[in-house]
Amino acid sequence: MTIRTILAGTTALIAGPAFAQEQVELDLWTIDDPGEYHYVMAEEYMAANPNVTINLRTVQFQDMVNDLARSIATGDAPDITYIDNPEVALFASRGMLMDLSPYIAESDVVNVDDIFPGPLASVTYEDGIYGLPRGANTIALYYNADLFRAAGLDPDAPPTTWDALYETAQTLTNPDENIYGIAFSAKNSEEGTFQFLPWVQMTGGNFDNIATDGAERALNLWKQMIDERLASPDTLIRSQWDSTGTFNAGSAAMVISGPWEIPRMSQDADFDWRVALLPVPEEGAERASALGEGDNVILANTDQPDAAFAFLEFLYGDMDRVWNDFGYLPASNVEVVDPKYPEAYAVFEESMKYARTRGPSPEWPRISGAIQTAIQSALTGQQTPADALAEAQDTISDVVN
Amino acid sequence: MPATSSSFRDGRGFDRMLVWITLTFLIVFSAFPLAYNILMSFQSVDLFTLASFDRPFVGLDNYKEVLTNSATDIIVKNTIVFVLLSVAAQLVIGFGLALFFQQRFPGATWLRGLFLAGWILPGLVVGAVWSWILAGDFGVLNWVLQTLGLTDDKIFWLSDPTNSLYSVIIANVWIGVPFNMILLSVGLSAIPDDVYEAAELDGAGRVWRFLTITLPLMRAQLGAVISLGIIFTLQQFDLFAALTQGGPSNGSNVMQYWSWELSFQDYRIGQGSAVSVLMIIVVIGVAAIYVRSTRHEHAA
Numbered sequence: 001m002t003i004r005t006i007l008a009g010t011t012a013l014i015a016g017p018a019f020a021q022e023q024v025e026l027d028l029w030t031i032d033d034p035g036e037y038h039y040v041m042a043e044e045y046m047a048a049n050p051n052v053t054i055n056l057r058t059v060q061f062q063d064m065v066n067d068l069a070r071s072i073a074t075g076d077a078p079d080i081t082y083i084d085n086p087e088v089a090l091f092a093s094r095g096m097l098m099d100l101s102p103y104i105a106e107s108d109v110v111n112v113d114d115i116f117p118g119p120l121a122s123v124t125y126e127d128g129i130y131g132l133p134r135g136a137n138t139i140a141l142y143y144n145a146d147l148f149r150a151a152g153l154d155p156d157a158p159p160t161t162w163d164a165l166y167e168t169a170q171t172l173t174n175p176d177e178n179i180y181g182i183a184f185s186a187k188n189s190e191e192g193t194f195q196f197l198p199w200v201q202m203t204g205g206n207f208d209n210i211a212t213d214g215a216e217r218a219l220n221l222w223k224q225m226i227d228e229r230l231a232s233p234d235t236l237i238r239s240q241w242d243s244t245g246t247f248n249a250g251s252a253a254m255v256i257s258g259p260w261e262i263p264r265m266s267q268d269a270d271f272d273w274r275v276a277l278l279p280v281p282e283e284g285a286e287r288a289s290a291l292g293e294g295d296n297v298i299l300a301n302t303d304q305p306d307a308a309f310a311f312l313e314f315l316y317g318d319m320d321r322v323w324n325d326f327g328y329l330p331a332s333n334v335e336v337v338d339p340k341y342p343e344a345y346a347v348f349e350e351s352m353k354y355a356r357t358r359g360p361s362p363e364w365p366r367i368s369g370a371i372q373t374a375i376q377s378a379l380t381g382q383q384t385p386a387d388a389l390a391e392a393q394d395t396i397s398d399v400v401n
Numbered sequence: 402m403p404a405t406s407s408s409f410r411d412g413r414g415f416d417r418m419l420v421w422i423t424l425t426f427l428i429v430f431s432a433f434p435l436a437y438n439i440l441m442s443f444q445s446v447d448l449f450t451l452a453s454f455d456r457p458f459v460g461l462d463n464y465k466e467v468l469t470n471s472a473t474d475i476i477v478k479n480t481i482v483f484v485l486l487s488v489a490a491q492l493v494i495g496f497g498l499a500l501f502f503q504q505r506f507p508g509a510t511w512l513r514g515l516f517l518a519g520w521i522l523p524g525l526v527v528g529a530v531w532s533w534i535l536a537g538d539f540g541v542l543n544w545v546l547q548t549l550g551l552t553d554d555k556i557f558w559l560s561d562p563t564n565s566l567y568s569v570i571i572a573n574v575w576i577g578v579p580f581n582m583i584l585l586s587v588g589l590s591a592i593p594d595d596v597y598e599a600a601e602l603d604g605a606g607r608v609w610r611f612l613t614i615t616l617p618l619m620r621a622q623l624g625a626v627i628s629l630g631i632i633f634t635l636q637q638f639d640l641f642a643a644l645t646q647g648g649p650s651n652g653s654n655v656m657q658y659w660s661w662e663l664s665f666q667d668y669r670i671g672q673g674s675a676v677s678v679l680m681i682i683v684v685i686g687v688a689a690i691y692v693r694s695t696r697h698e699h700a701a
Contacts, residue, residue: 066665069448094449178538188648233557234537236649251538366667376650380562391471 024307025053027078029068031061031294037134037326038082045314052307065090072096072299079302080311083131084294085122086190086358086368091297092125093362098298098305099128100312109313118291119331122357131295132316135328137258138289138355139195140347141165141279142244142265145272147172147179147253158276162221165254165279169230172253181230183243183252186222188376191240193358193368194290195256196222196375201288201356203281207367208400210374211386211393214281219378219385226379236379247273258292259348260327262341275347291355293328363399370395435681442674451670463675472651472659479566480635480655483573487637488630490574495581495626500615502582503589513586520579528643531572535559535644562652565645569653572640577633581626588622589615624694631687635680656680 030038042054057078059067065087071077083091091097104110110132112120119133145155151171159165169181185191196218197207203214225231232252235243240257247255248268256278265273278289296315298308320334323345329352330336339345361367374392378385442463444456467473502513519527534541535558546552558568592615600610616623638657641647647654647662654662656676664673 065668066448070451073449073451073453096449188646188650232538232560234560236560237645246538366669369667373650376648380650380652382562382650 023051023053024304025055026080026304026308026311027055027057028311029057029059029064029078029081031059031064031082033058037322037328040325041315041318042311045311052311054311072301075301077299077301079304079308080296080298082134082294083297085119085133085291086360086364088123088131088295088297089125089360089362090364092128092130096300097130098300098302098308099130100132100298100309101127101129103305103309104129107309107313109317114332114334116331116333116352116355118352118355118357119295122291122360123295123297125360131297132312133293133295133331134315135293135319135322135326136331136352136355137260137292137329138348138351139198139240139256139258139278139292140289140351141254141256141276142247142261143254143274143276144247144250144269145274147250147271151253155272155274158274159279160277161279161283161285162218162281166221166225166230169225169254170228173230175229178251180232180246180252181254182225183231183238183246183255184222184235185238185240185243185256186226186235186375186379187237187239188372189239190368190372192372192375194292195240196371197358198278198288198290198356202278202286204286206356207359207361207371208396209393210371210396211389215389216385217281219375219389222375223379223381223385236376258290259329259344262344263327266341275344277347277351287354288356289351289354291357293331361400366399367396370399438674438681439678441671442678444671446670446674448668448670459671463671464679467663467672467675467679472654475651476654476656476659479651479653480657483566483570483637483655484631484634486567486570487573487577487634488627490570491577491581491630492623492627494574495578496585496623498578498582499585499589502586513582516579516582518579519575520577522576524576524637524639525643527572527576528640531568531575531640532559532644535568535572559645560649562649565649565653569640569644572644573634573637576637576640577630580633581630584626584629585619585622588619592618621694625691628687628691628694632684632691635684 028038028042030036032038039056042056046052046054061084064081064083068077068081068083068091088097104112112129115133116136119136120129123129123131123133141158143155143158148155148158153168153171159168165182171181173179173181185195199218199222200206200210200212200215203212203218205212205215226233226235232238232246238246241261243252244255244257244261244265245268246252247257248265250269250271277287280287296312298305298312302308316332319330319332320336322328322330323336324338324340329348331352336345336349358364358368370392374383374388377383378388382388383391441456443458443460445459445462446456450456498513498516502509537543537555537557537560540555540558542558543552543555546556556564558564596614596618597610600614605613635657638661641653641655641658645653647658657680660673660676660680662673663676664670
């Protein structure tokens with residue numbers, strides 16, 4: 001007891017001058033668990049900046065929007081939080097996020113031109129920049145090279161067009177062995193929109209222009225693959241993670257999903273798995289891919305804007321290690337030295353160039369809901385793809401205008 | 402002061418206190434949320450105005466939107482099918498089991514207790530278990546059906562919109578049967594044996610005894626079990642969340658799940674509230690039946 005008191009006294013004496021710097025507390029909400037991105041980064045930051053204390057709180061991904069809105073209403077909002085990228089516009093449009101552009105203009109670390117167009121669009125609302133991406137992800141086509149060889153296909157030439165994808169799936173499907181040609185997710189959730197929108201964008205459409213010939217062709221192809229049992233009917237209810245589980249188990253020869261699958265896949269999949277860019281409608285067509293992952297944002301009513309931005313700067317400045325340490329793709333133009341899974345990284349890095357944001361729109365949940373409804377009612381045969389998309393367009397036009 | 406303490410001692414003050422504790426609890430945790438819910442159903446509410454009372458009133462717009470929605474027909478129909486089939490099957494199987502365990506055989510009470518295990522499991526756990534059983538490609542049920550040669554093709558219980566509602570009903574019946582059985586068992590053991598013995602001496606057969614003694618004497622219990630069954634079934638949310646999320650394409654969506662979707666996924670909280678108000682009206686009707694059917698018990 002006495003020893004501790006003396007020690008504490010001495011420490012205070014020695015550390016005295018350092019305390020001249022003001023103590024700062026930052027509240028940070030994250031979807032991570034201890035040991036993941038925000039926890040690791042916050043610990044490093046606190047070690048380097050003893051005057052800053054960061055209080056972390058884990059919020060479930062699906063609860064983040066609800067909890068954040070409630071906390072803002074009751075005045076308990078954190079200073080900094082993670083938000084999934086399509087939700088930034090929702091909060092920014094209501095003036096709940098701090099515009100970072102004046103800080104970025106002064107910053108030596110953040111240069112807007114370095115941020116890839118997709119992630120940049122996701123944090124931009126009207127004239128402001130309301131967040132910094134912590135990383136990114138996107139989707140591509142994983143395939144089982146062993147099954148390619150067994151079916152007489154060239155594992156070095158994965159399908160590059162929609163037609164080729166369909167034919168390859170047909171060749172690889174083997175009902176006797178319980179193998180589907182392809183797996184993806186058409187779930188009635190944000191994941192369904194996430195997987196479907198790139199197909200629409202490749203044909204020139206987008207979320208606000210969904211009733212196009214290209215979108216209809218994409219939806220028809222999805223439907224055909226499920227109707228002909230090239231993909232499991234459970235595609236309608238499986239998440240991307242679950243769909244990829246069937247690929248890892250050898251029950252699907254190809255799967256469309258993102259880089260977050262790699263750690264599990266390299267453990268579970270005892271075959272030669274590879275990754276290719278998403279196939280395009282026809283040779284030479286425009287490429288598109290989904291943009292996932294979220295952003296670090298500062299709440300508008302923070303009482304520590306400078307300290308909060310300093311931490312965001314620190315997070316952004318470590319973009320070159322997010323792939324190796326946390327499994328995200330960099331959202332800005334940085335050089336990743338000695339990446340893990342180099343072949344997969346090369347494909348995803350290229351795919352990032354085509355990653356397009358969902359929205360941005362403050363009404364994104366309703367837009368996404370309309371797209372999910374269209375996908376599901378077409379795939380279950382309740383509506384033709386054309387009718388389903390036309391109905392979605394009506395809803396979306398109402399929301400957007 | 403002496404008056405208060407004596408009234409406390411002789412019980413009247415104490416009685417009042419107990420009543421007020423209960424009343425306060427009900428007002429804070431039942432009446433207030435109910436009234437607040439009704440209020441929100443007439444307002445335009447989104448996530449950001451949830452905590453303030455100052456919101457634009459929109460009259461009956463929320464109800465109009467909800468009732469004219471293209472999904473309304475199928476959701477209302479699903480709700481009715483879900484409630485009727487679940488309650489009917491729970492009652493028939495539960496009553497059958499209650500009668501079965503009423504026969505005195507070794508281990509009857511013990512086995513009856515075991516049945517409750519299903520009922521105390523959280524809905525999400527039950528949902529997870531059933532989603533493995535009902536899975537299309539690797540489900541246990543499909544394996545059994547195919548091994549027994551009952552079906553050639555896999556049945557996609559959860560992802561085929563013609564099956565998905567019935568899959569949730571199967572799981573819900575499984576959850577509800579033990580509760581029905583226990584409640585009806587209590588009623589059955591309250592019927593004195595000599596009534597049956599007298600009837601048997603008079604030459605009444607098993608079926609006749611069931612129809613003329615068991616059923617009439619069980620009327621109150623049956624009424625209670627049916628009304629509680631309807632209320633529990635209208636509350637059933639976890640199974641939908643765990644099994645089908647109301648899908649595919651609203652194929653298994655019911656009003657309670659839809660209300661949640663509107664409020665917490667689309668953030669149209671006013672409309673979500675309108676749906677739950679419509680459900681409250683139904684539940685009040687059912688609760689009235691429940692109160693009527695149990696009133697005799699208190700009189701007795």
